């Protein structure tokens with residue numbers, strides 16, 4: 001049901017987009033994946049962003065004078081198509097471009113937007129080198145891999161773990177680098193790496209890898225991986241199936257209903273995520289509003305994340321007090337301590353990857369238990 | 385209508401894209417007759433037989449079998465009506481056993497009689513197949529495979545049997561045995577349309593014959609007349 | 624030694640799933656010369672069917688039945704709607720049609736169901752472990768091995784003991800002559816699709832049981848593995864597909880187990896190299912069919 005509504009909504013926006021732009025409209029070009037492998041991330045972000053834009057427009061636009069107009073185009077989760085779409089959006093007069101939830105297509109789009117002098121924000125790419133690869137007009141809207149890794153490493157040390165095994169996949173920057181950043185941060189704090197295993201994404205067979213872990217003597221104190229669906233559930237199932245009870249640390253990719261549906265298998269797993277709705281928090285209030293709006297509770301933090309992106313845009317344009325892309329860029333780059341529903345967001349002093357709160361959550365009897373929340377000590381964050 | 389021919393074809397054309405293999409031929413086969421279709425390599429004999437059972441692209445003014453129009457019908461429908469083909473090159477199912485080949489031949493038999501009885505009859509007529517029942521069809525000799533192909537076709541108790549060069553590539557003694565078999569089928573009253581390169585022997589068995597050249601009927605008539613005709617004497621019988 | 628035996632069991636379980644998948648492709652290819660790349664979407668359909676059946680409150684065994692039934696029906700519909708109109712067309716046309724079917728289904732799943740994975744609650748009993756001496760066998764692994772053996776045995780009986788099965792073997796050899804036996808081409812092709820749907824359904828069930836969720840793109844990787852396995856075995860040969868599936872599973876597990884850590888990231892490349900080596904020695908695959916496909 002929710003999805004139909006979403007379709008209707010995007011249809012309404014497409015209709016809106018075809019209306020001629022008013023002189024003072026902010027035109028946002030959205031190069032997002034409606035289909036393909038990135039759709040699961042882009043679609044909820046888009047839905048959250050659309051909710052925020054509706055609210056802003058209902059109040060007369062940003063700062064009461066800049067209504068937002070969107071042009072939404074499907075990238076089909078393909079980098080070449082994303083670059084093509086980005087060019088179309090630039091040509092259509094967008095003053096700000098939103099790119100997909102992954103570094104590769106964001107870099108492809110960034111090559112175009114950087115050259116055109118138009119700021120681009122990725123929905124939720126986490127690769128900390130993204131702005132380095134593109135330039136000063138590229139931003140992302142999510143805690144970076146190395147930030148999550150530092151939080152997890154601090155937790156591992158506090159928990160008294162001495163040795164860690166990391167499981168990586170070379171198939172994506174996220175699944176490869178995040179555990180490696182974790183390894184760096186963990187060893188920097190006195191821990192030791194007991195080994196590194198690899199897997200192929202989507203393969204969901206861990207028999208061989210698990211057999212090796214089970215044969216380790218001594219077993220590591222903790223296993224850290226950024227594997228997510230479908231690999232993570234298959235991995236824990238086979239790991240626990242081989243009688244290995246070593247604690248597991250994960251990252252935000254496993255913040256999904258599937259993980260919580262795994263029951264005893266994931267009991268005690270700790271993972272990092274972009275937000276945790278404590279009682280009385282803005283996120284709890286947002287979740288309630290979303291539930292009221294759509295009839296279903298949000299099933300992923302990406303919806304709130306997309307909503308916060310709308311708040312970032314609003315704040316940046318308000319600060320710029322203009323629709324000039326260069327001024328909007330400066331507006332984003334100077335944001336400091338902006339209150340979003342997921343927590344405080346700061347771009348000032350970064351290369352374009354925001355400083356945002358990371359939450360560590362433990363799964364307990366199928367529920368979330370907050371372990372820690374905040375930002376790691378900048379000195380502990382591994383260099384990108 | 386006792387005088388109605390079993391098979392009556394008018395203006396049959398077979399074309400494979402630009403290649404016209406058969407160009408508007410007329411053909412009739414009466415009940416109980418053995419008719420032979422002769423012609424050089426590439427004359428269009430196989431194309432004609434394949435077209436009759438719907439395995440080649442065909443056009444015709446009229447295609448009647450047992451009084452029913454078969455022009456647009458699928459192969460399986462035509463076979464169920466009682467006309468079947470033993471294709472050129474035997475084409476037994478080589479990875480299946482002899483028995484399985486026979487079973488498939490009688491697969492649609494339920495409608496036309498008792499398959500067990502037909503199979504028993506078949507094994508009596510082809511003792512060599514009875515010996516090889518559980519052997520893979522591909523391991524049989526050429527002559528045995530031809531026997532199997534014919535027996536398989538007979539399993540459906542057809543009213544009209546089309547035979548495409550049953551003696552092709554067989555040793556002379558084996559050829560004789562195949563012709564004995566065809567003679568035996570004729571004597572039991574089966575209607576047969578026989579395509580052959582072995583002109584002398586087929587004209588001996590047949591009641592009537594057609595000679596195809598370049599997709600057209602060049603000559604036709606009673607077998608005895610054809611055998612005596614100078615064209616046939618020159619071209620085939622090497623007199 | 625124990626570790627080696629354990630890895631052998633792992634290979635058997637993975638190889639079995641690949642064998643089921645490759646067999647599903649081969650059954651259809653052997654008869655109409657079509658490599659059905661939408662085979663993976665049949666797995667996805669099974670996953671969604673099981674998922675929704677559970678949500679509607681059906682007990683797990685019934686939900687599994689429903690999932691398998693839906694897979695068979697979906698395969699039959701696919702044949703009727705998409706593949707029958709192009710039957711007998713060139714290999715390229717068939718291939719493109721199957722790509723199109725696969726792409727359309729994925730977009731439909733994404734837009735009508737959800738782009739995000741939907742959890743499937745697998746009963747906790749399936750997470751159990753069987754311990755035989757030093758060996759551990761996960762319940763799902765064990766079920767994979769048993770189900771694979773049962774399916775292979777069942778299919779073998781079907782192909783050799785029933786008329787429809789004999790007709791399928793004959794059709795794989797010479798479709799035109801099979802029609803001369805008075806057997807309907809459409810029903811033989813439909814039988815092939817039904818079997819391939821059932822095989823996809825079983826593989827889909829095993830796949831979903833491991834991962835605990837269904838998503839629109841779930842079928843992409845398995846169909847690729849199935850394709851590789853079928854090529855190794857010799858396209859169109861059923862026993863070849865099974866052999867290819869097991870061989871691919873063994874290659875992958877053994878490489879994962881015994882490649883040095885520094886080379887592990889290149890495991891898939893090594894696996895493909897080994898596959899190429901097999902094909903260099905046997906360009907037609909392990910157990911290639913001798914006769915070409917005709918209709």
Ligand SMILES: Nc1ncnc2c1ncn2[C@@H]1O[C@H](COP(=O)(O)OP(=O)(O)OP(=O)(O)O)[C@@H](O)[C@H]1O
Pocket residue numbers: 400403404405423424425426427428429430431432472
């Ligand atoms: N499937 C096909 N596609 C294209 N052309 C074909 C096909 N089958 C036959 N032909 C052509 O049609 C013509 C007639 O062929 P056909 O096989 O009917 O001859 P035939 O009289 O049976 O010859 P033979 O004695 O060699 O068996 C030939 O020129 C042949 O090349």
Ligand SMILES: [Mg+2]
Pocket residue numbers: 429430431472
């Ligand atoms: Mg011929």
